[in-house]
Amino acid sequence: MKKILFVTYYWPPSGGAGVQRALKFVKYLPEFGVQPYVLTVDEKKASYPFTDNTLANEIPSSVNVRRTDTSEPFGIYSRLTGKKSIPTGFSNESNPGLIQKSSRFIRGNFFIPDARRGWIKFALNEAQKIIDTENIETVITTSPPHSAQLIGLELKKIYNDRLNWIADLRDPWTDIYYYNEFHHLNFAKLKDLRYESEVLNKADFVVTVSNELKELFKSKTSGKKNIYVIPNGYDEEDFMLKSQEIKSPDGTFIISYTGTLAESYNPKVFFHALKKVTEMFPGTVIKLRFVGNPSSSLIDYAASISLSRNLELIPAVSHDESVKYLMKSDSLLLVIPDVKNDKGILTGKLFEYLASRKPVICIGPPDGEAAFILNECKAGKTFARYMENELTQYISDLINSCIKGEDINIQNDFYKKYSRRSQASELSKIIKDPAKIV
Numbered sequence: 001m002k003k004i005l006f007v008t009y010y011w012p013p014s015g016g017a018g019v020q021r022a023l024k025f026v027k028y029l030p031e032f033g034v035q036p037y038v039l040t041v042d043e044k045k046a047s048y049p050f051t052d053n054t055l056a057n058e059i060p061s062s063v064n065v066r067r068t069d070t071s072e073p074f075g076i077y078s079r080l081t082g083k084k085s086i087p088t089g090f091s092n093e094s095n096p097g098l099i100q101k102s103s104r105f106i107r108g109n110f111f112i113p114d115a116r117r118g119w120i121k122f123a124l125n126e127a128q129k130i131i132d133t134e135n136i137e138t139v140i141t142t143s144p145p146h147s148a149q150l151i152g153l154e155l156k157k158i159y160n161d162r163l164n165w166i167a168d169l170r171d172p173w174t175d176i177y178y179y180n181e182f183h184h185l186n187f188a189k190l191k192d193l194r195y196e197s198e199v200l201n202k203a204d205f206v207v208t209v210s211n212e213l214k215e216l217f218k219s220k221t222s223g224k225k226n227i228y229v230i231p232n233g234y235d236e237e238d239f240m241l242k243s244q245e246i247k248s249p250d251g252t253f254i255i256s257y258t259g260t261l262a263e264s265y266n267p268k269v270f271f272h273a274l275k276k277v278t279e280m281f282p283g284t285v286i287k288l289r290f291v292g293n294p295s296s297s298l299i300d301y302a303a304s305i306s307l308s309r310n311l312e313l314i315p316a317v318s319h320d321e322s323v324k325y326l327m328k329s330d331s332l333l334l335v336i337p338d339v340k341n342d343k344g345i346l347t348g349k350l351f352e353y354l355a356s357r358k359p360v361i362c363i364g365p366p367d368g369e370a371a372f373i374l375n376e377c378k379a380g381k382t383f384a385r386y387m388e389n390e391l392t393q394y395i396s397d398l399i400n401s402c403i404k405g406e407d408i409n410i411q412n413d414f415y416k417k418y419s420r421r422s423q424a425s426e427l428s429k430i431i432k433d434p435a436k437i438v
Helices: 017-032 053-058 074-081 098-110 117-134 147-162 186-202 211-218 236-240 268-280 296-304 319-327 348-356 369-376 388-403 414-418 420-432
Strands: 002-007 034-041 064-068 138-143 164-169 205-208 227-229 252-261 285-294 311-314 331-335 360-363 380-383
Touching: 002 017, 002 117, 002 147, 002 420, 017 034, 017 053, 017 138, 017 348, 017 420, 034 117, 034 420, 053 319, 064 117, 117 147, 138 147, 138 420, 147 164, 147 186, 164 186, 164 420, 205 211, 205 420, 211 227, 236 319, 236 348, 252 319, 252 348, 252 388, 268 285, 268 296, 268 360, 268 388, 285 296, 285 319, 296 311, 319 348, 331 348, 348 360, 348 369, 348 414, 360 369, 360 388, 369 380, 380 388, 414 420
Parallel strands: 002 034, 002 138, 034 064, 138 164, 164 205, 205 227, 252 285, 252 331, 285 311, 331 360, 360 380
Antiparallel strands: none
């Protein structure tokens, strides 16, 4: 077995999308001859959006997990704002007040690249102990938070060619859609850009989740070609026991959305199409179920066009419960944020949507990568924000089919290429023999 060190801030009991990629890689890499050592933060000191204690059950017993201390500013932020968790992409700060704006400015100019940078010195010290004791030759750092990449950068400087460093970037860095909300001063922006450039150019291999992001990162390197795409995926085991979950009640059509829905996602075209559909089917109960953290301003907007009776709001749940809600739906809503570089956004939920085999209604660029995968898997349709009539027709067709007793579930197996096991196999090739990666 080839030993590696996997550096990740998000790790159980952290919940949410950020933990899934690292957890599933670590879960399946041993099947391909790779033994991961995990370096993460002490959960008692960490700043997580929310927690999910059930995910700890997926950590293989053979995996050695080391946790370190950290020094983070969230305690001050929590006392100032009264918030007990950190919002993802400002999803619940639609109309930020003075305190929120001030905290963003402080975060953007005094905590570069992010507010988890206080973890670096602790993680760096522990990483060296693990590398030296276990004779580890490969380190994988995954982000966000991008502070994790600075740990890899420092380790590369210390060990040079003795260490292969794989930088896994799940999101853009200085191009993330909410980046300007931090109100960076020029010196801070330049420092962040320098960090990003150093990571991309000094890592031995860069891995990201979409072709669009690959091209974005490639444009920031000095001719680097070893940037690989390993998209997010779904875990077959998460869905094995959910195939016989109870369907929605007779006479009810449920469209579910899971996870964060920030104001910048701009799903209003869907609300308007849904309103039309409710008027077309007065005898059918149509529910739009949000499981997670939708922006309060978006919920208010839906209410303003008389959709309150059609909304069902479920607070953040465990990953296992989230999958159950997918299986209890008739259709699923996917919204690609209405931002720059939206064509390359591939969220983890897309692949779990595919595995649920429910038809997906996607709002986003019809020529984007999410749309390509939906078309490839024949698992739904994508609508631009100007396609309200086409969107209305598609939803009404789905409901009509259900009323007729037809099975609208996706029947093919095209989605199986995106399993987490397959993604771990691809990563193992980069670890052991990158020449095998196409």
